[in-house]
Amino acid sequence: MPSPRTRALALCALLLVALYAVAALVPLPYTIMQPGITADTLGEYRGEQVIVISGAPLRRTSGQLRMTTIAATPPGDEISLATALAAWPDPDRAVVPRQAVYPAGRSVAQVERENTAEMRQSQDAATAAALRRLHLDPDRVKVTLNLADVGGPSAGLLFTLGIIDKLDGNGRGGDLTGGRVVAGTGTIDASGRVGAVGGVALKTLAAARDGATVFLVPTAECGEARVNTPKGLRLIPVRTLDGAIAALNALNSGSAVPTC
Structure with a gap:
């Protein structure tokens, strides 16, 4: 018959196993982020041209200008300790506080509306920056950007470059891309200033996965981009x-x- 000490140790072991099992299943306030989709602003996305321009002659382009995104765990999916521990050492994923993606006090619907509004503002700024650089009248040249369902402002730079490449290229009859697959990220304002966006290390992975050999990154985020560069x-x-x-x-x- 087991001694009292043996029975006590066995009971403690069972309790530890039970506690670990509970902890492994209890949802944590974290979200897992990973490389998301990319889309060629010179081409189509879901069967629709990303950039549609009227009021000015267009040029045939080669190469690609791919905007990049990151994907997060859907708000309705809960992250367990076991899932978080499995993702933590993976360089292709990042475990971040849920509030960094879905701020407290705001519903998922509100966050999605804000992201959509930011994307619309980014598209407007991209159009303004491109037409301003090309000295084209926005009352004559109309630009429609069809990526409203991809939220956030981080595609601004790539939208702007796509518009310019379709209208003017490099200004000497050639393509901005040089026939390459160029990807990148960065906000833009109407004056052409490029801003930081976040998640760059994961976006470089998405870019390389989809064939990019060049990645344009806001200067302030070079350090992050160099982490685990593909x-x-x-x-x-x-x-x-x-x-x-x-x-x-x-x-x-x-x-x-220049390089980072």
Whole structure:
């Protein structure tokens, strides 16, 4: 017959197992983020042209300009301790507080509406920046951007470059891409300033997965972009629209290009 000490140790072991089982199943206030979709702003997304322009002649383009996203655990899905521990060491995923994605006090519907509004504002700024650089009258040239269901402002730079490439290219009859798959991220305002966005390390993974060899990154986020940079992906820092175009033209001509 087991001794009292043996029975006590066995009971403690059972309690620890039970506690671990409960902890492993209890939902945690965290969200898992990972590389999301990318979309070529020069092409189609879900069977629809991303950039539609009227009122000005368009040019045939080659290569791709891919905007990038990150995907988060849907708000209705709960993260357990076991799931979080499995994701934590994975360089292709990030475990972050749920409030970083779904702020407290705001419903999922509110967050989605805010993301959609930010995307619309980003598209308007991208159009304004592109037409301003090309000295085109926004009352004559109409631009429609069809990516409203991808929320947030981080595609602004790639929208702007896509509009410019379709209308003017590099200004000398060539493509901004040089025939490459170029990806990137960054907000933009009407004056052409490029802003930081967050999640860059995961976006570089999405870009490389979908064939990109060049990634345009806001200068302030170069450090984050260098973390686990995919092999074969060149990081080019940008502060402004003019700087991004100059870097792409330099890359295409074989001139020196800054890197992160």
